[in-house]
Amino acid sequence: MVTLRADEISNIIRERIEQYSIEVKIVNTGTVLQVGDGIARIHGLDEEMAGELVEFEEGTIGIALNLESNNVGVVLMGDGLMIQEGSSVKATGRIAQIPVSEAYLGRVINALAKPIDGRGKFLLLNLAIGQKASSVAQVVTTFQERGAMEYTIVVAETADSPATLQYLAPYTGAALAEYFIASLSTNVSSIKKTTRTRSLSRRCFYLHSRLLERAAKSSSRLGEGSMTALPIVETQSGDVSAYIPTNVISITDGQIFLSADLFNAGIRPAINVGISVSRVGSAAQIKAMKQVAGKSKLELAQFADHSESIGKRSTITRIAQTIPIRPLTVEDQIVTIYTGASGYLDPLELGQFQEIISSTKTFTEEAEALLKEVIPEQIEQFLLQEQT
Numbered sequence: 001m002v003t004l005r006a007d008e009i010s011n012i013i014r015e016r017i018e019q020y021s022i023e024v025k026i027v028n029t030g031t032v033l034q035v036g037d038g039i040a041r042i043h044g045l046d047e048e049m050a051g052e053l054v055e056f057e058e059g060t061i062g063i064a065l066n067l068e069s070n071n072v073g074v075v076l077m078g079d080g081l082m083i084q085e086g087s088s089v090k091a092t093g094r095i096a097q098i099p100v101s102e103a104y105l106g107r108v109i110n111a112l113a114k115p116i117d118g119r120g121k122f123l124l125l126n127l128a129i130g131q132k133a134s135s136v137a138q139v140v141t142t143f144q145e146r147g148a149m150e151y152t153i154v155v156a157e158t159a160d161s162p163a164t165l166q167y168l169a170p171y172t173g174a175a176l177a178e179y180f181i182a183s184l185s186t187n188v189s190s191i192k193k194t195t196r197t198r199s200l201s202r203r204c205f206y207l208h209s210r211l212l213e214r215a216a217k218s219s220s221r222l223g224e225g226s227m228t229a230l231p232i233v234e235t236q237s238g239d240v241s242a243y244i245p246t247n248v249i250s251i252t253d254g255q256i257f258l259s260a261d262l263f264n265a266g267i268r269p270a271i272n273v274g275i276s277v278s279r280v281g282s283a284a285q286i287k288a289m290k291q292v293a294g295k296s297k298l299e300l301a302q303f304a305d306h307s308e309s310i311g312k313r314s315t316i317t318r319i320a321q322t323i324p325i326r327p328l329t330v331e332d333q334i335v336t337i338y339t340g341a342s343g344y345l346d347p348l349e350l351g352q353f354q355e356i357i358s359s360t361k362t363f364t365e366e367a368e369a370l371l372k373e374v375i376p377e378q379i380e381q382f383l384l385q386e387q388t
Contacts, residue, residue, distance in 0.1 A: 028091035032056070033071060035083045038163050042072045042089050053094050056080075057087040063096060063164065075164040077112070098172055100179035108140055108154040111168040113176075116156065133158045174214045174227075181218060181225035205247055212251045240275055254278035288363035289330060292338045334363065338371060 030044030040062060045054070048064050054072075055061055060080055066073030076083075098113035108117035117140075136156045143149045153176055157169045208231075215229035231252065233245050240246070240257060249255050254277045262270035282290045328336065 028093075030054075030072065030089045030091075032083060032085055032087050032089060034085060035076075035080055038076050038080065040074045040076060040080065040083060040089075042074055043070065045072045045089065045091055048072050048091055051095050053092045053096060054089050055092055056083050056089050058082040062089075063168075064091075075167070076162065077164050077168070078162060096168065096171070098175055100176055102180075104153045104176060105151060106149045106153075108136075108156055109172075110161070111155065111157050111165040111172045113172060131156075131158060133160075170211050174211060174229075177227045178214065181227055182222075208247055209251055212248070253280050286330060286361040288334050288361060288367075289337075291363040292334050296337055335371070338363075338368075339375065 028045055028047050030042040030048075033041040033043050035041070040056075042048075042054070042064075045064070048054070048067060050064060050067055052064050053061055054064055054074055060076055060078045060083060062074035062076045064072050064074050074089075100113075104113070107115055107119065110116050133156075136154070136158060140149070140154055143152055143154075153173075155169050155173045155176070157166045212229050212231060215227045217226040218224060229252075231248050233248050235245055236242060238259065240249075240255075245255075255275075257272045257275040258270045259272040260270070262272065282294070285293070
C-alpha cells in the first residue's frame with residue numbers, strides 16, 4: 001500500500017503554483033453590422049489599422065480599407081456567403097503578404113499566391129485581371145509553346161473572381177517582381193497591371209501611385225535590377241480625359257491609346273497615333289528608325305488636316321498592321337516604313353540593306369540608294385510572278 005506524505009504533496013503543489021503563469025492576450029474584436037457585395041461593415045474594431053487583415057468567425061479573411069468614426073469598412077477575400085450579421089471579427093495585426101521564391105517561375109497562381117494550374121504544390125510576370133478564363137488559358141498556352149513559361153509567372157484573377165482578389169492581383173505581381181529585383185536571380189522586364197478602382201480622386205491617386213511607383217530601377221549598389229510596369233486602363237466610350245486615365249498618364253512615361261473603331265476596321269494593332277504619346281520618345285529608337293518613322297508618324301497624326309495624304313496614310317496604315325505573336329525585327333520595320341512612306345506598295349527582299357542597318361544603326365545615303373535601286377527590281381519580279 002502506498003503511503004501519502006503530506007509534506008511531499010504540499011511541495012508539489014507549491015512548485016506547480018510557482019511555475020504557473022497567466023498569459024493575457026488582448027485581441028481587438030468587433031461585430032458584423034452588415035455584409036454584401038463583397039464588403040462588410042464592422043463595429044468595435046477601434047484600434048484597426050488601414051490595410052490590416054481581419055478574420056471573420058467562419059474563417060474568411062478581409063482587408064480593412066475604410067476607417068470611419070463608428071465602423072470599419074472591410075473588403076472580403078472570398079464570397080463571404082457564410083458571414084452572418086452579429087458574428088464576431090478579430091484583427092490579426094498583419095497586412096496582406098505572400099511568400100516569394102524562384103519556385104513560382106513557370107506557374108499560374110492567383111492573387112493569394114496559390115497555384116491554380118493543377119500542377120500541385122510548389123517546388124516575366126503577367127497579370128490577368130478580370131479576363132475570361134479561356135483568354136488566360138490561351139495566353140498560357142502560347143507562352144508554353146514558345147518556351148516563355150520558363151521565365152514567366154502568371155497571376156490570374158478571372159472575371160468571376162471576387163473584386164477584392166482582382167484588386168490585390170497587381171500588388172501580388174509587384175511583390176513577386178520586387179523579389180526577383182532584390183535577388184537578381186532573373187530579370188522580370190514587364191508587368192501588366194490593371195486597376196479598375198473607381199473612387200474619390202484622392203483615393204484613386206494614392207492607389208495608382210502606390211502601385212506604379214514600385215516600378216523603378218535600383219542603384220548600382222543594389223545590383224541595378226529594374227521593373228517596368230505596363231498599366232492597362234479601359235476607357236469609357238474612348239474618353240481619355242476622365243480622371244482615372246489622366247491620373248495613370250500623369251504617373252507613367254506616356255500612353256498607347258487603342259481605338260475600338262480602328263480595331264473594328266481591321267487595323268491591328270489599333271493604335272491611335274494622334275492621342276498616343278511617349279515621354280521616352282525617340283530616345284529608345286536607333287537613328288535609322290528615327291529617320292524613316294518621324295515623317296510617317298507626323299503624317300498619320302495630321303491626317304485629318306491633310307486630305308491629300310489619304311493614299312499614303314492608307315498605305316502606311318496597312319503596312320503597320322502586324323500578325324499576332326510574329327514581331328518584326330528593327331531592320332524589317334525600317335524597310336517596311338520606308339517602303340510605304342516612299343510610295344512603294346510591294347514587299348522586297350532585305351539583302352545588303354539589312355546588313356547596313358544592323359552594322360551602322362543609321363539610315364545612310366548608301367542604304368537609301370540601295371533601297372531605291374532594289375525596290376523597282378522587286379516590283380518587276382513580283383509582276384512577273386503574278387503573270388506566270
